[in-house]
Each structure stands twice: as C-alpha cells, then as structure tokens.
Amino acid sequence: MRSVTWIEDLARRADAVLPDYVSAYYHSNAGDGSCDREGIADWNAFRMRPSVLRDASAQSTATEVLGTPVAAPVLVAPMAQQVGARPEGEVLTARGAAKAGTLLGVSTNTGARFADIAAEGAPWWYQVYVARNRDATRILVERAAAAEAKALILTVDTTPLGREVPAIDPRNWPAGPRKNRTANLTEAELDRFGSDTDMALDLTPDTIGWLADVSGLPVLCKGVLTARDARRCVDAGAEGIIVSTHGGRRLGTSVTSAFALPEILAEVGSEVEVHVDSGIRGGAQAAAAIALGAKAVHVGRPVMWGLAADGADGVATVLGNYQAELVTTLRQLGIGSIRDLGPADVVARGAARV
Numbered sequence: 131m132r133s134v135t136w137i138e139d140l141a142r143r144a145d146a147v148l149p150d151y152v153s154a155y156y157h158s159n160a161g162d163g164s165c166d167r168e169g170i171a172d173w174n175a176f177r178m179r180p181s182v183l184r185d186a187s188a189q190s191t192a193t194e195v196l197g198t199p200v201a202a203p204v205l206v207a208p209m210a211q212q213v214g215a216r217p218e219g220e221v222l223t224a225r226g227a228a229k230a231g232t233l234l235g236v237s238t239n240t241g242a243r244f245a246d247i248a249a250e251g252a253p254w255w256y257q258v259y260v261a262r263n264r265d266a267t268r269i270l271v272e273r274a275a276a277a278e279a280k281a282l283i284l285t286v287d288t289t290p291l292g293r294e295v296p297a298i299d300p301r302n303w304p305a306g307p308r309k310n311r312t313a314n315l316t317e318a319e320l321d322r323f324g325s326d327t328d329m330a331l332d333l334t335p336d337t338i339g340w341l342a343d344v345s346g347l348p349v350l351c352k353g354v355l356t357a358r359d360a361r362r363c364v365d366a367g368a369e370g371i372i373v374s375t376h377g378g379r380r381l382g383t384s385v386t387s388a389f390a391l392p393e394i395l396a397e398v399g400s401e402v403e404v405h406v407d408s409g410i411r412g413g414a415q416a417a418a419a420i421a422l423g424a425k426a427v428h429v430g431r432p433v434m435w436g437l438a439a440d441g442a443d444g445v446a447t448v449l450g451n452y453q454a455e456l457v458t459t460l461r462q463l464g465i466g467s468i469r470d471l472g473p474a475d476v477v478a479r480g481a482a483r484v
C-alpha cells in the first residue's frame with residue numbers, strides 16, 4: 131500500500147502558508163530521519179485480504195475508546211505549538227474533531243485554554259509532560275479534569291527532542307507562541323515555577339498511579355515500543371498503551387511503531403486498549419493497524435497540515451478522508467463493522483503462505 135498523495139499535497143499547501151521555522155518544526159524528526167521515513171514505509175508494507183460474496187451493503191466505523199463513542203477509531207494525536215498553524219490553535223482542531231465525530235489529544239504545550247477547547251464539544255484527552263515541579267503538573271491535571279478531559283495521556287518517551295535544531299526550537303521562535311509554555315497556568319504561576327515547568331527526567335512507573343490519583347482519570351502511556359515496557363506500564367495501573375515513535379521525532383534508530391505493535395498486543399492486548407501512531411498516512415494504513423489489533427490510531431502531522439491550510443474545516447476533511455478510506459477498505463473486505471476487522475484480514479507484504 132502506498133500512502134495516498136492527498137496528504138503530500140496538503141503538506142505542500144501548509145508549507146506554503148507557514149513561516150519556514152514553523153513548517154520546519156512540524157516536519158522535524160530525529161537522527162537521520164530514517165525512523166520517520168521507515169515508520170511510514172512499514173505501514174505501507176501491509177496487504178489486506180479481500181473477501182467476496184459477503185453482504186457489503188453497509189459499513190460502520192463507529193466504535194468506543196475507553197468508553198467514549200467515536201465515529202471512527204481515528205483520533206487526533208496531541209501536538210504542541212498549534213497556535214503556530216493558526217492563532218486559535220487547538221480550538222480549531224477541536225472544532226474539526228467535533229465535526230468528524232472524534233476525539234483529540236491536547237498537548238501540555240498548548241497555547242489554547244482548556245475551557246475554550248472543551249467548549250467545541252469534542253471529547254478530549256490531556257497529554258501530560260510531567261514538570262520538574264510536580265505542583266505545576268498537579269495544577270494542570272486538575273484543571274484539565276475540571277474542563278472534562280476524559281483521560282490522561284502520559285508521554286513516556288520524555289527526553290528533549292532527538293535532534294533539537296536551535297533554529298526550529300519553538301522556544302526560539304520570534305515572540306514564539308507563549309514561549310513553548312502552556313496557556314493553562316497563570317502568568318504568576320509561570321513566574322513562580324520558572325524553568326521548573328521543564329520536563330522531569332526522573333519518571334518511574336509510580337508516576338502513573340500518582341496521575342490517576344490526582345485526576346481521577348484513566349491514564350494511557352504514550353511512546354511505548356517494547357512488550358517489556360508495556361507490561362511495566364500496565365502493572366503500574368495504565369489503562370491504555372499508545373505505541374508511538376513520536377512521529378520519528380525521538381530516536382532516529384528506534385524500531386518503528388508497526389514493528390513494535392504486534393509484540394505489545396501479544397503482551398497486554400487482552401488487558402488494556404492498545405492504540406498506535408506515527409506514520410499512519412491514510413485510512414488504508416489505519417485499517418491495517420486496527421486489523422492487527424489496535425483499538426484506534428492517532429494522526430499527527432496530517433491534522434496539523436489540515437489545520438494550517440484550511441483551519442477547522444481542514445482538520446475535519448483530513449479525519450473524514452481517513453474515515454472514508456476505512457469504509458472503502460471494509461467494503462472490499464466484505465466486513466460490515468470495524469469491530470469485526472481482525473488479524474485474518476491482513477498480512478505483511480511478501481509473507482509466504484503455506
């Protein structure tokens with residue numbers, strides 16, 4: 131499967147309207163970029179197994195993620211610096227997600243206020259970068275819960291960007307959008323915490339239980355790439371795993387998420403929801419991930435490009451295209467509901483069958 135070119139066209143349109151340093155930050159990846167590139171290629175290396183003479187008169191992509199109904203298992207990944215794409219940032223992303231009937235992740239580094247995002251009506255999950263000063267994180271998590279975030283995404287691949295090129299580090303943007311800090315702490319709080327809002331580097335599995343206690347919300351761990359780590363997260367209370375290479379932005383030589391997904395499903399897939407992101411460039415690729423056993427996929431850069439190019443409508447169009455491609459795939463597979471898509475419907479390309 132080859133990613134469809136509408137996403138490449140969209141990226142070009144976004145790049146044309148964005149300042150260079152913003153589009154470079156959105157495109158950026160770690161190391162030599164091979165994890166990002168191969169992450170996309172690996173999703174394209176699956177083949178579906180069509181099935182004929184089945185009633186294909188109707189298809190439903192509707193499902194639930196941690197109990198929240200969504201029109202399709204295609205969610206918006208949390209991404210920082212959306213106010214760099216449009217001044218209203220996540221407010222427009224939420225409007226697009228609401229239109230598409232799905233859920234969005236909201237980054238710790240959002241320049242939009244929780245209440246304004248929530249007012250758009252899309253369900254949302256709050257992504258947590260734990261701060262060096264845990265009080266700053268506690269305040270943010272309590273505010274997110276009060277604004278009806280339905281879960282926390284604890285990003286666990288938490289180290290500085292794999293390759294932070296100073297020119298594209300948002301902290302160096304001219305009058306950078308809120309200087310890479312959240313709009314959900316007051317100026318006084320930002321002054322009080324100072325550089326202690328920077329990411330903590332001393333996280334342990336205990337962080338999962340602490341966040342669940344503070345927020346009263348389920349916690350998903352994002353950025354897990356091995357069965358061993360998935361087990362440690364679940365044993366510590368995680369209710370979901372998001373298999374992710376952060377869009378190839380963390381370790382340029384790491385395994386891809388398509389490579390990691392099967393071993394993680396085998397380890398914890400019967401206990402918790404396993405989601406996946408990084409390099410999923412279309413509904414056909416999303417179908418492969420879901421057939422393997424992922425509960426949902428999260429889409430990063432294509433949504434950001436839709437936001438930059440066409441605002442909320444662009445976000446809704448990107449999500450709608452993934453959903454339409456899922457429907458097409460289901461129809462060709464002779465499957466009526468996405469809940470019935472399974473491992474028998476997908477193979478790795480070139481896999482010998484005996």
Ligand code: FNR
Nearest residue numbers: 156207208209210237285376377408409429430431
């Ligand atoms: C991200 N991502 C990310 N993840 C996270 O947990 N917190 C964050 O603040 C951000 N910020 C961020 C900014 C930008 C510009 C990008 C492109 C990505 C990672 C994101 O959630 C997701 O894992 C990847 O984007 C998925 O890969 P694709 O779909 O972009 O290939």
